[in-house]
Amino acid sequence: MSEQHHIISYRKLIAVWAGLLFLTALTVWAARHQVGIGHVWISLAIAAAKGGLVIAVFMHMRYEGRLLRWLLFVALSVLAIFIGLTFFDVLYR
Amino acid sequence: MSVTLHRDYAGAKLGMWLFLFTELLLFGGLFLLYAAYLARYPQEFGAAGREMQLAFGTVNTVILITSSLLAAMAVTAIQRNRQQAAFRLLVGTILCALVFLGNKYLEWSIEIGRGIYPGSERLVAGPPGESVFYSLYYLTAGLHGLHVLIGGFFLALVAVRVRMGTIHAGDFVLLENGALYWHLVDLIWIFIFPLYYLIL
Amino acid sequence: MSPAADLPTTDSFWNDTGRRGVAAWIFSTDHKRIGLLYLYSVLAFFLAAVILGILLRLELMAPGRTIMGPQTYNAVFTVHGVVMIFLFIIPGFPGAFGNLVMPIQIGARDVAFPRLNLFSWWLYIVGAGIILASLFTGGGPPDTGWTFYVPFSSRTGTNVSLAVFGVFVVGFSSILTGLNFVTTIHRLRAEGMTWGRLPLFVWSLYATAWVQILATPILGITLVMIIAERLLGTGLFDPARGGDPLLYQHLFWIYSHPAVYIMILPGMGVISEIMPVFSRKPIFGYKMIAFSSIAIAAAGSLVWGHHMFTSGMSDNAILVFSFLTFIVAIPSAIKVFNWVSTLYRGSISLEAPMLFSLSFILLFSIGGLTGLILGAAATDIHVHDTQFVVGHFHYVIFGGAVFAFLAAMHYWLPKFYGRRYAEKPAIVAWAMMFVGFNITYFSMMVLGMKGMPRRYYDYLPEFAPLNLASTIGSWILVAGLLLLLANLFRGLLKGEPIGKNPWGAATLEWTTTTPPPTENFEQEPVVTHGPYDFKGAGIP
Numbered sequence: 001m002s003e004q005h006h007i008i009s010y011r012k013l014i015a016v017w018a019g020l021l022f023l024t025a026l027t028v029w030a031a032r033h034q035v036g037i038g039h040v041w042i043s044l045a046i047a048a049a050k051g052g053l054v055i056a057v058f059m060h061m062r063y064e065g066r067l068l069r070w071l072l073f074v075a076l077s078v079l080a081i082f083i084g085l086t087f088f089d090v091l092y093r
Numbered sequence: 094m095s096v097t098l099h100r101d102y103a104g105a106k107l108g109m110w111l112f113l114f115t116e117l118l119l120f121g122g123l124f125l126l127y128a129a130y131l132a133r134y135p136q137e138f139g140a141a142g143r144e145m146q147l148a149f150g151t152v153n154t155v156i157l158i159t160s161s162l163l164a165a166m167a168v169t170a171i172q173r174n175r176q177q178a179a180f181r182l183l184v185g186t187i188l189c190a191l192v193f194l195g196n197k198y199l200e201w202s203i204e205i206g207r208g209i210y211p212g213s214e215r216l217v218a219g220p221p222g223e224s225v226f227y228s229l230y231y232l233t234a235g236l237h238g239l240h241v242l243i244g245g246f247f248l249a250l251v252a253v254r255v256r257m258g259t260i261h262a263g264d265f266v267l268l269e270n271g272a273l274y275w276h277l278v279d280l281i282w283i284f285i286f287p288l289y290y291l292i293l
Numbered sequence: 294m295s296p297a298a299d300l301p302t303t304d305s306f307w308n309d310t311g312r313r314g315v316a317a318w319i320f321s322t323d324h325k326r327i328g329l330l331y332l333y334s335v336l337a338f339f340l341a342a343v344i345l346g347i348l349l350r351l352e353l354m355a356p357g358r359t360i361m362g363p364q365t366y367n368a369v370f371t372v373h374g375v376v377m378i379f380l381f382i383i384p385g386f387p388g389a390f391g392n393l394v395m396p397i398q399i400g401a402r403d404v405a406f407p408r409l410n411l412f413s414w415w416l417y418i419v420g421a422g423i424i425l426a427s428l429f430t431g432g433g434p435p436d437t438g439w440t441f442y443v444p445f446s447s448r449t450g451t452n453v454s455l456a457v458f459g460v461f462v463v464g465f466s467s468i469l470t471g472l473n474f475v476t477t478i479h480r481l482r483a484e485g486m487t488w489g490r491l492p493l494f495v496w497s498l499y500a501t502a503w504v505q506i507l508a509t510p511i512l513g514i515t516l517v518m519i520i521a522e523r524l525l526g527t528g529l530f531d532p533a534r535g536g537d538p539l540l541y542q543h544l545f546w547i548y549s550h551p552a553v554y555i556m557i558l559p560g561m562g563v564i565s566e567i568m569p570v571f572s573r574k575p576i577f578g579y580k581m582i583a584f585s586s587i588a589i590a591a592a593g594s595l596v597w598g599h600h601m602f603t604s605g606m607s608d609n610a611i612l613v614f615s616f617l618t619f620i621v622a623i624p625s626a627i628k629v630f631n632w633v634s635t636l637y638r639g640s641i642s643l644e645a646p647m648l649f650s651l652s653f654i655l656l657f658s659i660g661g662l663t664g665l666i667l668g669a670a671a672t673d674i675h676v677h678d679t680q681f682v683v684g685h686f687h688y689v690i691f692g693g694a695v696f697a698f699l700a701a702m703h704y705w706l707p708k709f710y711g712r713r714y715a716e717k718p719a720i721v722a723w724a725m726m727f728v729g730f731n732i733t734y735f736s737m738m739v740l741g742m743k744g745m746p747r748r749y750y751d752y753l754p755e756f757a758p759l760n761l762a763s764t765i766g767s768w769i770l771v772a773g774l775l776l777l778l779a780n781l782f783r784g785l786l787k788g789e790p791i792g793k794n795p796w797g798a799a800t801l802e803w804t805t806t807t808p809p810p811t812e813n814f815e816q817e818p819v820v821t822h823g824p825y826d827f828k829g830a831g832i833p
Contacts, residue, residue, distance in 0.1 A: 050283045054283065058272075075114040078507050081594070085610075107475075107479060115468050118508075119510035121511070123514060125543075130535075211521070
């Protein structure tokens with residue numbers, strides 16, 4: 001069966017790389033300028049954005065079929081649920 | 094009886110992604126512990142985080158992001174039949190990996206020199222939350238470093254095959270899967286960096 | 294006498310492959326040979342662990358010391374559990390019957406990654422070897438229970454690190470098998486083999502494979518952490534160093550509860566195969582049974598805290614986990630109702646596969662219902678860590694999964710060996726096992742209700758009569774098991790030859806020659822009917 005291999009241009013890849021570097025700088029800046037534990041959520045949000053870029057473009061997920069994207073969602077949800085349910089214990093001891 | 098090598102590009106990619114899920118869950122256990130202990134020891138995590146060597150962490154983050162770029166470019170190169178370029182880009186990725194590991198070695202030498210390592214006297218005597226932070230850090234970063242090493246080896250094997258021509262535009266799933274593994278290594282570090290180096 | 298040597302079929306997977314002797318097997322990438330390699334490996338470990346079980350029951354036959362001291366007792370129940378769980382029942386179903394049967398059932402020539410499949414078996418063997426080595430080196434066999442709870446596992450002088458490393462390697466084998474099976478089922482189904490026509494055994498293996506992929510890595514990292522606690526002094530679970538032992542329990546059970554679904558789901562799949570064939574009736578509620586396999590895997594991943602009700606966990610967590618535990622009972626019950634509905638107005642024939650399947654339904658139901666007593670937090674406080682728990686899980690795992698395994702052996706092995714077992718001794722063996730099983734394990738549930746703890750070397754004199762009864766039951770049970778195995782293997786090697794489809798089933802493995810050829814089919818099949826559509830398959 002013939003596959004349509006999507007080729008990502010060097011330009012696009014370098015643009016993503018630049019975006020990742022920018023987000024890295026942003027997260028370092030944010031950490032130094034926020035006080036308290038609230039900045040953990042900001043750091044995680046920026047990390048999630050970086051991760052999203054890596055998965056979507058570098059790892060091609062943006063060009064993959066529904067099956068693979070749905071399976072990734074399932075895997076991440078399972079991890080989130082493991083952590084979440086554990087917190088029912090951790091937070092309320 | 095001959096081994097039937099059916100070429101199933103989509104199947105090979107699916108298999109690799111399934112393996113990546115297992116790696117996500119493997120590190121996930123360590124992140125679960127981090128979350129639970131951060132909730133318990135917010136001050137000590139902050140204090141310990143301030144002592145981490147931010148310069149090393151940031152440089153290593155940039156190196157890994159760049160190595161990821163090079164690996165992704167290698168996939169594009171092979172798809173465009175640029176065998177030489179693909180090989181060179183892979184070599185670049187591996188070099189980045191070596192620099193990353195070299196930095197780790199230096200960073201940890203300094204850390205250990207300061208008496209910060211699992212079970213050290215300083216940590217045993219100090220606040221419990223700091224001991225937990227550093228034990229988690231060494232485990233997580235250590236396991237990650239092991240994956241950098243494994244990924245590097247895998248990519249080296251792939252690079253050899255690119256050089257020999259057994260990986261080419263008509264059949265490059267090994268390179269693509271190697272790159273996927275490498276991106277995962279980058280992805281995990283993207284989360285390790287803020288959680289351990291930026292928890293100021 | 295070499296298996297299948299003098300059978301009429303000339304082209305069979307038993308034929309020469311270019312390698313000779315043992316090498317033709319241990320380097321083969323044929324899923325059928327790998328399946329048999331797994332079968333014999335897991336059976337060997339099963340028998341070893343049965344011996345340990347017999348020894349445990351001998352010790353518990355009377356109060357005080359009978360045949361061993363307390364340290365030995367702790368080691369024996371630990372190794373019994375580790376071997377049964379990690380070297381028999383978890384790898385056994387996917388490894389043996391998943392490998393033997395699943396690719397043929399979907400109309401494929403092999404699994405998606407045959408070399409990875411062989412590698413999985415080798416990992417299993419290496420891991421088993423490491424576990425065995427731990428028994429005879431260092432501080433001796435671990436004495437922590439198969440659950441390796443901290444703080445004891447961090448501090449005991451026994452060879453925990455090596456044993457746990459062996460389990461890690463075996464776990465990696467399990468992960469790779471799961472990955473292989475998911476890819477195979479997605480990518481290699483024959484033409485016409487839609488998801489809606491998949492045999493229910495395949496559905497159960499699919500759900501199982503997802504649990505193997507997503508849950509086993511958590512076990513992996515937990516085992517790594519035990520080693521790190523012991524060898525590096527990380528102190529992550531040591532209260533004196535700021536650690537929380539309960540987090541260990543969470544991590545351990547996040548895997549080990551879903552693991553019990555790895556153990557039972559394929560067994561349920563086997564029952565779903567056997568019920569329609571031996572009732573001469575299509576399965577009742579195919580879609581719901583398929584869906585319930587996925588539902589059990591999903592819901593079963595949310596309930597791990599029910600092992601921790603008395604651990605010091607928060608009340609909120611106790612509430613949540615108890616509630617979720619009741620939810621997971623629902624899809625299991627759906628299966629039981631559908632199997633029984635399949636029987637209704639069926640033309641039932643009571644041969645060994647069917648006898649094991651019917652008793653599965655009874656024994657699994659008893660185990661499942663006692664699971665609800667354990668899942669309700671209030672009653673659990675009374676029976677947690679008593680013999681009641683030991684009775685419960687033996688009902689579901691032994692009476693459930695293992696009886697299903699024995700059913701599968703009688704149902705499928707004749708197809709792969711080309712000969713069948715003798716029916717009468719099989720029925721006698723089943724009856725002995727059924728009676729012996731209930732005496733052995735029902736006694737334990739009563740003892741638990743009365744307050745006898747588990748994992749204790751000794752007990753109060755008032756518990757003696759039931760303990761004696763349980764031990765006698767274990768002798769009947771094992772005698773039946775030995776008779777079963779002797780009869781089965783005698784039949785497979787020397788029994789009456791069988792044709793393509795001795796049971797009159799409608800799934801694809803019965804359409805190919807007996808034993809199957811190396812490539813499974815002369816020509817790739819095209820599927821035009823469902824797996825239990827006897828009329829559509831042209832079977833009277």
